[in-house]
Amino acid sequence: MQADQLFVGLDVGGTKTAALIVDPNDVVLGQVTVPTRTANPDELLTTITRAIQAALAKANATSQQIQSIGLGVPGQVNPATGIVKLAVNLNLQTFPLGPAISARFKAPTFLENDVRTAAIGAFDYLRQMEPVQSIAYVSIGTGIAAGVVLNGRLHRGQNGMAGEIGHMTVEPNGHLCNCGLHGCLETIVAGPAIIHQMKAIDPKNNTQSAGDVYEAATQGNPAAQTVVQRVSQHLCRAIQWLIMTYDVEKIVLGGGVTHSGDAFLAPILGELARLRQQSTLAAELLRDEKLHLIPPDYNPGVWGAVHLANQMSTETITYISANDGSRSSLKT
Numbered sequence: 001m002q003a004d005q006l007f008v009g010l011d012v013g014g015t016k017t018a019a020l021i022v023d024p025n026d027v028v029l030g031q032v033t034v035p036t037r038t039a040n041p042d043e044l045l046t047t048i049t050r051a052i053q054a055a056l057a058k059a060n061a062t063s064q065q066i067q068s069i070g071l072g073v074p075g076q077v078n079p080a081t082g083i084v085k086l087a088v089n090l091n092l093q094t095f096p097l098g099p100a101i102s103a104r105f106k107a108p109t110f111l112e113n114d115v116r117t118a119a120i121g122a123f124d125y126l127r128q129m130e131p132v133q134s135i136a137y138v139s140i141g142t143g144i145a146a147g148v149v150l151n152g153r154l155h156r157g158q159n160g161m162a163g164e165i166g167h168m169t170v171e172p173n174g175h176l177c178n179c180g181l182h183g184c185l186e187t188i189v190a191g192p193a194i195i196h197q198m199k200a201i202d203p204k205n206n207t208q209s210a211g212d213v214y215e216a217a218t219q220g221n222p223a224a225q226t227v228v229q230r231v232s233q234h235l236c237r238a239i240q241w242l243i244m245t246y247d248v249e250k251i252v253l254g255g256g257v258t259h260s261g262d263a264f265l266a267p268i269l270g271e272l273a274r275l276r277q278q279s280t281l282a283a284e285l286l287r288d289e290k291l292h293l294i295p296p297d298y299n300p301g302v303w304g305a306v307h308l309a310n311q312m313s314t315e316t317i318t319y320i321s322a323n324d325g326s327r328s329s330l331k332t
């Protein structure tokens, strides 16, 4: 026998979609991860529908028990209308994803950008251990971006894109980025960029992933060590920007590249120590304990989506339901 108030969270990625179902006490009842199909919007809707149905089956529950649904989606998201724009990885230009899901499951559906959603999940994770109020969550995977929570509130910015540090120019004459600019941070520190740099130094290297590069570096491979040092210096700079800009209590690091654990973190801490030696300001602001690594078995994206669904956070905005145009409040 399950509660009638179930909350569904989804982390919709370009390759995988994770779904989580919890009861009002955040007890996990069902979770699945399925491949994302993105050929057209209908396929994406089918992916999301099947992920929810599969998670419901694991929870031994029915869709009538769903209280609300939250989704973290890569792209520009308008939480008030549920419309997603410029979701390149999902093959969506402009699409009313929230209303479509809401209509299928007859439940209020709340959307937010995926990294902003993961920032909510990272904030909740950290709050279980200490009473933090302000964090920046940095996701480092196929891209890099941050989500910022200030005084317990998700900081969205004018276009919901606050924290898109991946497209800050760090090398004006650097490589062309997917966004059209040259030398974005993303062209250096994201997973594909790490592999690319390794192959540029050592073309015969059989590196398949950023994890391979980090492992090779710990085993003493000079090319890998060069790449890791460069990546760590730029990540350290990004951490410095976020701390100087937002004066947050914690910088939380997550995403696939961070799953190398100590091999990932140690060179960043080394770079921070180097800056602290040079500057009393850095010594005050860039302390090791400001950094926190999300463990690989905690998915902040899907937990953030659950908390979008159950309206755990603090800033109230209005969401227009697809079915009847009625309004319900969403706190993000």
Ligand SMILES: [Zn+2]
Pocket (backbone or CB within 6 Å): 166, 167, 168, 177, 178, 179, 180, 181, 184, 186
């Ligand atoms: Zn860019």
